Amino acid sequence: MTRAFADLHLRVNPKDQKATQELIKRAAGFGYSLISISFTSGMQDDDLVRLKSVCTEEGIDFVSRADFHPRSENDLTHFLRKFRRRFEVICISCDNKEVARQAAKDRRVDLLNFPSLDYHKRFFDRAEAELASGSLAALEVDVKPLLILQGPSRVRILMSLRREINVAREFKVPIVVSSGVGEKRFMRFPRDLASLAYLFGLDEASALDAISTNPERIISRNREKLSKRFVAPGISIVKEGKAL
């Protein structure tokens, strides 16, 4: 069975239509089946509809995604209440430990992302992984820092990533590898993206899962939940009868 590859983190400003179209076209040419461009506060629903239609034209599936940098637990819960039912993927960028812990145990969060450049703020430790394994959150790793950094800073990020990947595997937390890029020149073929994951300790099969099976699972689970037929996990409306 052929894999459907996904890049859930393309960081392009959707207002820049030309750049967005080029990026989507390139992703399609590279063989991605699913892509996602994160929703920002300035974005309107019209932008999402337009992005979806551009992706459909190129023959790829667009996944709506919202990224949020909450400052506190309250901030996080407020955001989730407001946006969970509007987006297929919710990613929380954890800038402090309080938010990281709350995001890991909240079943409405799909992806946990940590700042790449400040390794003191990477809170994905054993406690975080244990909470994430009990909920549905996956660890998202962006490979962009591996492309732009060099020398000691790249060594530091590789060390942190290797430790986090080991912890995630120990607690069976799914790993999602994304590009995190906004420029064409940093985009890579899906298998090249997976080979970058080798640098932080993922073997070939796990790396390929991290760009195909794991993101696909999150998307199909959320699409099912967001569909009108969904009642509860495992229960959906198959057919509606007429009222007597």
Add this chain to the structure above:
Amino acid sequence: MKRVKRRYLALLLDCERLPSEREFIDAVWASVTRLYGEVGASLTGLTLISLDVERKIAVIRISLVALSVVRASLAATTSLANSEASVHVLAVSGTLKALYSNVK
């Protein structure tokens, strides 16, 4: 003596200015050395077989045990001959004949 198993890689160069053969292989060596050091690079058995300037396709030969190392290094390459570039792996094969038939 045990035979060394090799792999041939067809690479697509995504760049505005096409590098010479020397510049290309030097850039690949530099990328492998940056990530894995000189000892690591020496174990890859990296050799340039051909560089098709028109199609922007290069073919290299490496040792099988270093396949993951070289693929990661190629993916991490961001410049060739001092200009922005990326290198994509089009195909991997055990023989040149199979590789060329895959790339055609």
